[in-house]
Amino acid sequence: MTDLFSKFDPIIDQRDTLLRTGLTDPFNLVMERVESPTVAICNGRRTILLGTYNYMGMTFDSEVVAAGKKALDEFGSGTTGSRVLNGTYAGHRACEDALKEFYAMDHAMVFSTGYQANLGVISTIAGKEDYIVLDIDSHASIYDGCALGNAQIVPFRHNDIEALERRLKRIPEGAGKLVVLEGVYSMLGDIAPLKDMVAVSRANGAMVLVDEAHSMGFIGEHGRGVAEAQGVIDDVDFIIGTFSKSVGTVGGFCVSNHPKFEILRLVCRPYVFTASLPPSVVATAATSIRKLMDSADKRAHLWENSKRLHAGLRQLGFTLGTDEPQSAIIAVIMPDLEKGAAMWEALLNEGLYVNLARPPATPAGMTLLRCSLCALHSEEQVGEILGMFAAAGRATGCIS
């Protein structure tokens, strides 16, 4: 018998080698208690959280939590069914209404996760004769959406407007075209030149889908994302988003002005063949989304945090993923996985949690310590964070 698991041997070996050095497993951390959006207890120690997607700090908002408790009492723990059968409650509709208002768009469709939103929309709207042109650094959920469907898949070099244009022009006349972009690319925290890319896409007859998972609530005047900030949101056909970042719970969605959009509810398999979100989740999401509409002060503070951390880390001598802070994500580039894991553990011992990111999730085989800021990180916490980076960086030899 061939052991089907033998294909995983290289990664098992790599992991064993890393753990044999005595390092804490960076992919097996347990948060024993969570005190707030910015602080948890890990290994019995009070730890500042700098590696969550809780950008707007909504997870402990009292109105959000109260809405969830009320829905749990009034509608029970789960729907036990698909959105198209018994799984659409008043709360699911209310959540979609909140999204339509947030984005000022005609249609909104809530999926059970952000991953499923990409999987569902991409695989369904692009058929066998159609072409999907996507950025090479696209998230796994976008690639998996492509793999689930039957379209021709054409990647182009990251954020390269001309590379996108050349590929669009090479597509045979008459074929359907979907361009898939992200507002913020989550590994390095860089943003896309959406203004030019959306214009090039439209000029070449393509529909445009933008994943704004990491920008919602934060970037753009109304927090609608990079497409809003760059003034092209009206030319974007589909925006994909998630509740598991700024919104502070779990779930995914697509908003659109396409007049036939609602038909997706019947033809999109990752929407139909899965259970809908629990009532408490859609209630917390709807409450949070409505509060995010009016969060200009928090957005301004989050930008301040991002700028300060970026400048501070740079001053300490770390190499960062972007020259300027472009989002709430600051990626610290590590020389290799061993050094990255050592630095990650040293930071944890200092009382700071960041994400250790490595290939294949990262571009160009990079090992990253990914820091994501929260609007509720105080000025003092950002100062503490920089102190911890200085100490851990010197202890591990990452900086001098």
Added chain:
Amino acid sequence: MPDRQQTLSKVLELIEPFNKKGVAVSESTRFAQDLEWDSLTVLDFVANIEDEFDVLISMNLQAEIESVGQLADALEKLQA
């Protein structure tokens, strides 16, 4: 239209910057097994090939191309 030999030598030239193992490349060299390219290297390389030959090589088509010779054949077909 360039002949197959020209296509092949251009392909070989574009492989070199990614040939980190210094493998001696021939028509039968396989990208995954022999050159040990990961998926990201493949994407970078294909982008260069596409721009050089002004063609589209979708990921669907890539899945059918295992060796250098097969790539040269596919490029001949795409340019025909």
